[in-house]
Amino acid sequence: MIQVVSLVGQASAAALPSILDVSGNLWLDVALKVVAIVALFLVAPLAIGYMEHKVMAHQQARFGPMDVGPHGTLQLVADGVKFMQKEGIVPRAADRWVFGMAPAVSLVAVLVVFLVIPFAPGLWAQDLDLGLFYVLAASSVGVLGVLMAGWASANKFSLIGGVRAAAQLIAYELPMVLAAAAVAVQAGTLSLAGIVEAQATSLIPGTSINVWYVFPQFIGFALFYVAALAELSRPPFDMPIADSELVFGFLTEYTGIRFGLFLLAEYAGMVAFSAILTVLYLGGWQILPGLAVPGCDGLFDCRWWGTLLAFGVTAGKIAALTFTMIWVRATYPRLREDQLQRLSWLALIPLSLLNIAVVAAAKVVL
Amino acid sequence: MLLEIRGDGDFATQDMTLSIGPQHPSTHGVLRLIVELDGERVVQATPVIGYMHRGFEKLAEHRDYRQIMALVNRHDWLSGFCNEVGVALAVEKMLEMEVPERAQWIRMLIFEWNRILNHLMFIGSFGLELGAITPMFYAFREREEIQYLLESATGGRLHFTFTQVGGLKNDLPKGFLAESERLVGVLRGRLRDYEDLLLGNEIFQARTKGIGTLAPDVACAYGVSGPILQATGVAEDVRVSEPYLKYDEVPVEIPTGATGDSYDRFWCLINRVRVALDIIEQIHDRVPSGPVNVRLPKIVKAPEGAVYVRTENPLGQCGYYLVSDGKKTPWRLKMRTPSFSNMSVLPTLLEGILVPDLIAILGSIFFVVGDIDR
Numbered sequence: 054m055i056q057v058v059s060l061v062g063q064a065s066a067a068a069l070p071s072i073l074d075v076s077g078n079l080w081l082d083v084a085l086k087v088v089a090i091v092a093l094f095l096v097a098p099l100a101i102g103y104m105e106h107k108v109m110a111h112q113q114a115r116f117g118p119m120d121v122g123p124h125g126t127l128q129l130v131a132d133g134v135k136f137m138q139k140e141g142i143v144p145r146a147a148d149r150w151v152f153g154m155a156p157a158v159s160l161v162a163v164l165v166v167f168l169v170i171p172f173a174p175g176l177w178a179q180d181l182d183l184g185l186f187y188v189l190a191a192s193s194v195g196v197l198g199v200l201m202a203g204w205a206s207a208n209k210f211s212l213i214g215g216v217r218a219a220a221q222l223i224a225y226e227l228p229m230v231l232a233a234a235a236v237a238v239q240a241g242t243l244s245l246a247g248i249v250e251a252q253a254t255s256l257i258p259g260t261s262i263n264v265w266y267v268f269p270q271f272i273g274f275a276l277f278y279v280a281a282l283a284e285l286s287r288p289p290f291d292m293p294i295a296d297s298e299l300v301f302g303f304l305t306e307y308t309g310i311r312f313g314l315f316l317l318a319e320y321a322g323m324v325a326f327s328a329i330l331t332v333l334y335l336g337g338w339q340i341l342p343g344l345a346v347p348g349c350d351g352l353f354d355c356r357w358w359g360t361l362l363a364f365g366v367t368a369g370k371i372a373a374l375t376f377t378m379i380w381v382r383a384t385y386p387r388l389r390e391d392q393l394q395r396l397s398w399l400a401l402i403p404l405s406l407l408n409i410a411v412v413a414a415a416k417v418v419l
Numbered sequence: 420m421l422l423e424i425r426g427d428g429d430f431a432t433q434d435m436t437l438s439i440g441p442q443h444p445s446t447h448g449v450l451r452l453i454v455e456l457d458g459e460r461v462v463q464a465t466p467v468i469g470y471m472h473r474g475f476e477k478l479a480e481h482r483d484y485r486q487i488m489a490l491v492n493r494h495d496w497l498s499g500f501c502n503e504v505g506v507a508l509a510v511e512k513m514l515e516m517e518v519p520e521r522a523q524w525i526r527m528l529i530f531e532w533n534r535i536l537n538h539l540m541f542i543g544s545f546g547l548e549l550g551a552i553t554p555m556f557y558a559f560r561e562r563e564e565i566q567y568l569l570e571s572a573t574g575g576r577l578h579f580t581f582t583q584v585g586g587l588k589n590d591l592p593k594g595f596l597a598e599s600e601r602l603v604g605v606l607r608g609r610l611r612d613y614e615d616l617l618l619g620n621e622i623f624q625a626r627t628k629g630i631g632t633l634a635p636d637v638a639c640a641y642g643v644s645g646p647i648l649q650a651t652g653v654a655e656d657v658r659v660s661e662p663y664l665k666y667d668e669v670p671v672e673i674p675t676g677a678t679g680d681s682y683d684r685f686w687c688l689i690n691r692v693r694v695a696l697d698i699i700e701q702i703h704d705r706v707p708s709g710p711v712n713v714r715l716p717k718i719v720k721a722p723e724g725a726v727y728v729r730t731e732n733p734l735g736q737c738g739y740y741l742v743s744d745g746k747k748t749p750w751r752l753k754m755r756t757p758s759f760s761n762m763s764v765l766p767t768l769l770e771g772i773l774v775p776d777l778i779a780i781l782g783s784i785f786f787v788v789g790d791i792d793r
Contacts, residue, residue, distance in 0.1 A: 113556040209437050213459065213774070288550055289622055297445045297548040298778045386622045387550025389775045390459065 086178040090167050098320030103129050104372070105320075105379050112383045136313035144306050146207035155205060156307070156314035159198030163321040165191045170328045171246040173338050173363035174346075174355045184245040185233055188329055189226075192284065195322065196222040199286070199293060202315075203303035214302025217390050218293035221283055224397035225290075229280035231405035232273040235412040236266055236333045245329075249337030253345060263343030265336035269415070273408045274334045276401055278374075281326035283393065285319060287378055289385040290393055327374035328367070335370050338363035425457055432457055437774075441470050445548050445778045448788030450762075454769075454777070461777055464769035466762060472792045479752040484510050484584050484719045487752070492578045495756065495790035497540055499575075500533040501732045503582040506752070508663055509728040509741040510584045513721040522586035522711040527664045528599070528702045529569060529581065531695040535606065536565050537733035538692045541785040545685055546617055548782035549626050554616055561609055568598055584719050586712025596703050603696050613689060618682075627682035631768045631780035634679065641767075642760035645735025646687040647784060651679035657731035669701040681783035688785065691733075718747050734758055734785055758790035 106128055110118040121128040143149055169184045171177040181187050196218055203215015237243050240251035252265050267274045283290040294302040304315060331337060338346055346366060348359025355363065388396070423434050440451035449470035455462040475494050479487050491506050492499030504526055511518055543558030566576045572591050573581040581588050617623050633643070635651040648655055654673040658666040674690035676683025721743040728739045735757025742751040761784050768780050 109552075113553045114560045115556055209435060291550065292775070295550065295775070297550065297782075298775050300443060383553050384616070384620075385551065386546065386617075386620060386626060387775075388622055389626060389773065391773070392625055 090164070090178050094164050094167050094321055095317075097324040098317050099129060101320040101323050101375055102132075102316075104375065105382075108376060108379045109383055112380070133313070136310050136316075139309035141309045141311060142306070144207050147306065148205040148207070151201050151205035152306075153311075155198045155202035156311050156318065157198070158201060159195050159318040160314055160321070162191055162193075162195035162198065163318055163325050166325040166329075167321075169245055170325070171249060171332060171337060172328075172367045173360045174246075174349050176360055176364060177246065180244055180246045183243050185237055185243045185248070185333075188245070188325075189230055189233060192322070192325065192329075193222060193226055195318065196284070198315075198318070199303050202307065203293070206303065206306040208306050210299040210301070210305050211303050214293040214295065214299045214305070217295075217299075218286065218303060220390065221286070221290065221293065221393065224394050225280045225283040225401075228276050228397060228401035228405045229284065231402070231409055232270075232276040232280070233333060235270055235273050235405070235409045238409065238412050238416055239266060239270070245332050246337075249332055249339070252336040253339055253343070265334060265339070265342050267334040268342075270334065270408060270412060272404055273412075274330070276405050276408065277330060277333065279401065280397075281330065282378065282381065283397075285322045285326060285378075287319075287323070288382040289388050291387055292390050292393065295387060323375050323378055324371060327371040327378070330374055331367060331370040335374075338367045340366055423457075423462075434462060439777075441467075445781055446788070447544065447786065450786075450788050450791070452769075452777075452781075454774075456774065459774045461769055461772050461774065464766055464777065466765055468762070468788075468791050470792065471788060473789075475793045476752055476754060479749055481748060483747045484721065484749070487749070488582060489578070489580050491754075492580060493789065494754070494793045495732070495734065495737075495758065495787045496577055497537040497787055498533055498733045499577055500529050500569075500573075500579045500581060501730060502737065503580065504530055504664070505728060505730045505732070505737050505739045506741075507582045507584055508730065509726050509739040510719070510721055512726045512728060513724060513741060513743060514584070514719070516585055516713065518586055519710045519713065520707050521590075521709045523664050524702055524706045525587060525591060525711065526582065527666065527669075528699060528706070529572070529579070530664070531699050531702070532565055532569060532599070533579075534695045534733040535692050536562055536569075538688050538695075539565075541688060541782075542613055542617075542685075542692075545688075545782045545785075546623075548778050549623060551617065551620075551623070554613060557609065557612060557616075561606060564602060564605065568595070568602060571595065571598075583712060583715075585715050586710070588712075590711045596706065599699065600703055603699055606692070606696060610689065610692060618686060618689065624682065626775070626779055627685065627783070628680060629678070630681045630776050631772070631783060632678055632680045633764065633768060637767065638679065638764065641764040643735070643764050644760060645731075645733070645757050645785075646691055647684055647761050647764075648735065649673060649691075650676035650683035650687045652677060657729045657736055661729055663728070663730055668705075669698050671698065681779050684783040684785075720745060720747050721749070732757055734787065734790065735761060754793060756790045756793060758786040758788075759793075762786050762791050 106118040107125065109115060110125065118128050119125040121131050143152055166188050168178045169181050169187055171180065199218040200215045203211045203218065236248060240248040242248060242251065253263065286293045294304060299305070304312060307315060336342060340346060346359055346363040349355040349363055425432050435456045437454045437456050438451065439454055440446035441449040446452070451467040451470065453465045453467060475490055478490055482490060487506055488503050491502045495502055539558040539562050543555035546554035569579065570576050572595055573579040633647070633651050635653050638648050638651045639653065644655065652675050654675050656671065656673045658671045659673060672694050674687050674694060676687050723743055723745045725740065725742040730737050736755070737757060738755030740753040741749055744750040765784055769777055772780070
């Protein structure tokens, strides 16, 4: 383990052999990576959007998403066309510049998260030494877009929604960071690829017991999952949107493609947080605890089908986590904002502190 | 409008006036609430009604007794059949007319199905107001089946216009009772889904228990009735206290709550569906054969005088005060509708609570705006 960590820790980005690496041509390399990430960023949310349509249609006996095209496969296309042809309305009293920038801020915050997520050995745009730190910092910027939207809309419902989002961010950033910190303590690294690799090595030195961190840190996993739902404003924590209370909260004044971009950011956020959960707790691309992907040797050395297989495993785990997010949405009503705050400050934060203490103690003892 | 500044120095906050409705997803139509907010706390809430006043009572003075049926089943569009029956009962009482047994039992059967149709809408929409989307789809799935059943007999889905003075327009189609029996079984099973998804849900309980508590004496003082009154612990139901149709021949249970909060109101609503299913099962075995209407002259004229008839409509007590001067149209038809009285207690419930609770309370005061703005 030490060896792996030091390898990831010391190797500079340019020196990493990666599947996207194009024989040392830095600019071509960068360009290819950017294209790949943007493509992933645009395709993954569509897949999630389609999944949400279908899963909720089955769970809730809906007819609509089964109708458009064969088994409802064209619903998403129809939605896209609808978003694009609708009139983009800006309220007269709105702060036009901030109003227009808000969806972009939300989107970019998620986009940059995708840069560091390891989908398979070597399959990442950039492995940062401070990957975990970077991911948490970047993802929390998205709430700024929500705040901007709420403030600039010049609508009282939007304003309340924006302020709720800000309060939610402050309450949920803390348990999330603390839960992630416990993972970093156990893995001994902040690099996301390093964390995945650390889960492949034995938990107790001298034995061959392999575990994913979801087992020793189940509390941390649950905390991170709940906090991710809150960060994404997904039910039961969708108070900033709250269609029955605030009409549509910070989204009330957004129409057409601007609304579509917020939606895209939400789905991309679901992918991003599911990917982070996969990396931190579910062993990344490993098939089972202690069972590495065949065709892969170490962090960087994979045959092409090994990379593909590893990517499939990661994608499967992401899909499973996203499925549960949709399932939760179909099951639970919405909490009240003060109940959300109470849950965070009185339950999640003490639990996450306990989690860190236990993990640190175990680390010292072992 | 009073706008106040609360607190002082850096912590001073200014009240904000928020207009919820007339077009707002939680106002079920065109109710408007003018809310004074201090942050998210409601300082004062004033309902504004009358956006869709359609003058039913005045129109009734210009329609003959048959045409009134098509009018009254529209003010509360979720209990159309129940409204028809109320007016028919009033006219029949005035004419001192004996309605055939079979017609009375069938009226009761459809009355109860209409009650379930109505309650399902509120079971679904209350979940929706708390952010639970699934119950709405489930409720509409069930509503569709009931509407299909009732359509087979009446030809209508909401505005049945099935009742006539002196009985019913048609007899039931073949196989209606068997299909009705099957549907009772289906609904009994599906009621459990609602209980699991809503009543048993921790978040639902946290959002509704102790929220919008209504005291029984306050409820009585405002003339609140139906599930909202029963939730406060008052076992009042016209079907029991002043039976009409054949309600004195079947047992009618009155579910009552203990605290009168939003949770109890919803609990009462779900249990009223269960009671209605029990009643429907009783009716199936007891519908006699025979005619379903009496032959009437082309123009029905009620004799001079006045009657007052009460029915337990899905949302509460509905009263019909009918005054006739012997002509073919009523001289006056005054309706007492449940939504109006239930809505009047709202401002007292809304002071000092949070915006999300406002929605939870508004959703648990089950109302139809047409029933308020007749």
